[in-house]
Amino acid sequence: MQLVRQNEKSAGNWHRSGVVVLAALLAAAVASGCAAEPDGGGTGAAGAPAKPAAGRSGEAAPQAGPARARDTYAETVRKKQAARAVAAKKWGLAKTPLAAPEPPKTKPLITTRKGFEVRNDKGLPPVFTTVPTKEKIVFLTMDDGAEKDPELLRMMTELSLPYSAFVSDYVINDDYGYFKEMQRRGVTISNHTLNHRYLPGLSYAEQKREICGQQEKILKNYGKRPTLFRPPYGNYNRDTLVVAKSCGITAVPLWSAEAFPDRMEWREWDRDLHPGDIVLTHFRGKDDWKGSMPDMIRRVMKTITDKGYAVAKLEDYV
Ligand SMILES: [Zn+2]
Numbered sequence: 610m611q612l613v614r615q616n617e618k619s620a621g622n623w624h625r626s627g628v629v630v631l632a633a634l635l636a637a638a639v640a641s642g643c644a645a646e647p648d649g650g651g652t653g654a655a656g657a658p659a660k661p662a663a664g665r666s667g668e669a670a671p672q673a674g675p676a677r678a679r680d681t682y683a684e685t686v687r688k689k690q691a692a693r694a695v696a697a698k699k700w701g702l703a704k705t706p707l708a709a710p711e712p713p714k715t716k717p718l719i720t721t722r723k724g725f726e727v728r729n730d731k732g733l734p735p736v737f738t739t740v741p742t743k744e745k746i747v748f749l750t751m752d753d754g755a756e757k758d759p760e761l762l763r764m765m766t767e768l769s770l771p772y773s774a775f776v777s778d779y780v781i782n783d784d785y786g787y788f789k790e791m792q793r794r795g796v797t798i799s800n801h802t803l804n805h806r807y808l809p810g811l812s813y814a815e816q817k818r819e820i821c822g823q824q825e826k827i828l829k830n831y832g833k834r835p836t837l838f839r840p841p842y843g844n845y846n847r848d849t850l851v852v853a854k855s856c857g858i859t860a861v862p863l864w865s866a867e868a869f870p871d872r873m874e875w876r877e878w879d880r881d882l883h884p885g886d887i888v889l890t891h892f893r894g895k896d897d898w899k900g901s902m903p904d905m906i907r908r909v910m911k912t913i914t915d916k917g918y919a920v921a922k923l924e925d926y927v
Contacts, residue, residue, distance in 0.1 A: 870900025
């Protein structure tokens with residue numbers, strides 16, 4: 610019960626600050642006669658510097674660069690939220706997802722979570738379940754890649770919800786195109802090994818093939834070598850991190866909660882979200898789950914929004 614009260618309070622704060630921002634923004638828009646047309650351009654584009662509104666020179670109120678940039682960002686956020694409210698209704702979300710704050714100018718320093726260290730891990734990629742931040746944001750990550758639901762792509766784009774994909778070649782190699790389209794919509798394709806093996810049971814050479822082999826597959830199919838890697842089942846040893854580093858991995862994000870169409874599973878004792886938490890889910894459908902991927906998104910977004918959190922883009926922080 611106490612949890613619920615706290616959440617209501619947080620949600621109230623969000624709401625109030627939203628109103629203030631909105632009011633300031635409307636005033637700014639009126640003052641500058643601004644009919645800005647900055648295009649959010651799909652998921653994760655919130656951080657892109659928006660172009661100032663077109664207008665004849667001399668018409669716009671004289672304004673310092675940084676202030677003007679802030680107004681334009683706020684305007685982008687306002688438009689995105691309006692579009693989101695429409696999309697939320699269309700896709701049957703209980704509430705409109707909250708707007709994430711502007712991404713940080715510099716990414717936070719991430720270190721390995723206590724209890725997740727390996728022997729002598731200085732210089733190895735950090736293993737973590739939560740990104741250090743004070744903002745009420747969480748990150749959505751989807752693993753494996755068996756289910757390739759076109760509805761998910763449309764839903765996430767229309768809702769402007771960022772997420773990150775950690776793919777295994779053995780389940781995506783029947784349709785690389787699905788993830789190519791996902792990438793085109795702003796999603797980063799990251800490494801989840803070739804064959805989803807239990808890595809601590811493999812030799813160094815076998816792990817190298819699983820991890821670095823997938824780096825090359827992703828480079829070949831998606832044009833970029835990933836920097837993020839997630840070991841299958843969250844299991845790893847020192848060799849895993851040494852191998853991952855050797856082929857370009859800089860960070861190993863695990864998760865602090867897992868989303869299903871009918872429930873959440875929590876890593877933490879308090880069974881709650883925390884600022885910067887990474888939420889895991891999977892590319893799965895009705896064959897494995899009591900629902901579709903859109904059902905899962907509706908369920909996890911209800912939890913996230915009810916608790917006063919926004920979804921941010923992992924790659925803006927890691
Ligand atoms: Zn997996």
